[in-house]
Amino acid sequence: MSSYYSSLKRGVKWFRKVMMDILFGTVIINSWVLYNHGKPVQMPKKNFMEAIIEALTQVPILTETANECAAMPKTNHTFENKGIKRRNCAGCYNKLRATLNSKDAQRKTKKIKSYCGECNKGYCAKCFYENHL
Numbered sequence: 001m002s003s004y005y006s007s008l009k010r011g012v013k014w015f016r017k018v019m020m021d022i023l024f025g026t027v028i029i030n031s032w033v034l035y036n037h038g039k040p041v042q043m044p045k046k047n048f049m050e051a052i053i054e055a056l057t058q059v060p061i062l063t064e065t066a067n068e069c070a071a072m073p074k075t076n077h078t079f080e081n082k083g084i085k086r087r088n089c090a091g092c093y094n095k096l097r098a099t100l101n102s103k104d105a106q107r108k109t110k111k112i113k114s115y116c117g118e119c120n121k122g123y124c125a126k127c128f129y130e131n132h133l
């Protein structure tokens, strides 16, 4: 049984190597040319290659912009702590709501002045990061 697995592993390695050779070889250029043939909008070669690699590996390629986003909360969500009125923390409320009815959950939820500028929902600092990272 173990020998079966190790030969399978070797097979996968070999397959990967061949795939890489194909990906970065002439085949990809040819298919890119074919893909763009007759299309009004030409796809850049880089995008085309990334799409193929993504499809093969099922792993999304992180472009420079995606990397930037991953380091920050999604899009323009901002933690504001100068709210005019206190509101319920949406995160704490959701957590309490799992065990309480909405009235009790609302009563027990932290009242905070901080909120997310984008969601326009109240969030305590802890819940803001929990809900946005």
Ligand SMILES: [Zn+2]
Pocket (backbone or CB within 6 Å): 089, 090, 091, 092, 093, 110, 123, 124, 125, 126, 127, 128
């Ligand atoms: Zn909270």
Ligand SMILES: [Zn+2]
Pocket (backbone or CB within 6 Å): 077, 078, 116, 117, 118, 119, 120, 132
């Ligand atoms: Zn938000």
